Amino acid sequence: MRFLTSAFSIKLEDLADEWFVSRATLQNDMVEVRERFQRYQLTLETRPRHGMKLFGSEVSIRACLTDLLWELTQQGDIAPPIGAEAFAAEVPALLEPVLQETLTRHHIRLTDAGERFVCLYGAVVVRRVSEGYPLADFSAEDVAQNVRDARAS
Structure with a gap:
């Protein structure tokens, strides 16, 4: 949800802290997130030291x-x-x-x-x-x- 509503890049570390989960758990879940986004021709791009940002129409x-x-x-x-x-x-x-x-x-x-x-x-x-x-x-x-x-x- 956060990637769909944020205008800014999001760091997985920040999400993990906010949701009280490990970064590794969140990283594993990102496979499913990327697959869902792919169905809508949306892509998550990773920028070093900035985090991930959603791109698409x-x-x-x-x-x-x-x-x-x-x-x-x-x-x-x-x-x-x-x-x-x-x-x-x-x-x-x-x-x-x-x-x-x-x-x-x-x-x-x-x-x-x-x-x-x-x-x-x-x-x-x-x-x-x-x-x-x-x-x-x-x-x-x-x-x-x-x-x-x-x-x-």
């Missing part, structure tokens, strides 16, 4: 972060420190009525799980944009016609 970072949070919600509630790192706690509750109204207005039906996922993604987007991470590589030409039509109404 903003779309990929948002997708990976949302999917990770979704997996955690499926296992139970997201622990407050983890959720706070990914989004402001009040945002999903604020997004929910707006999402409901929009889905109803445009006759879009989603499962309850689908709505929760969209709310979670929205909360991640709000956090990322507020921290200065817009979708720089997104253009209006990438929008499907039905989305343009919904926006116009």
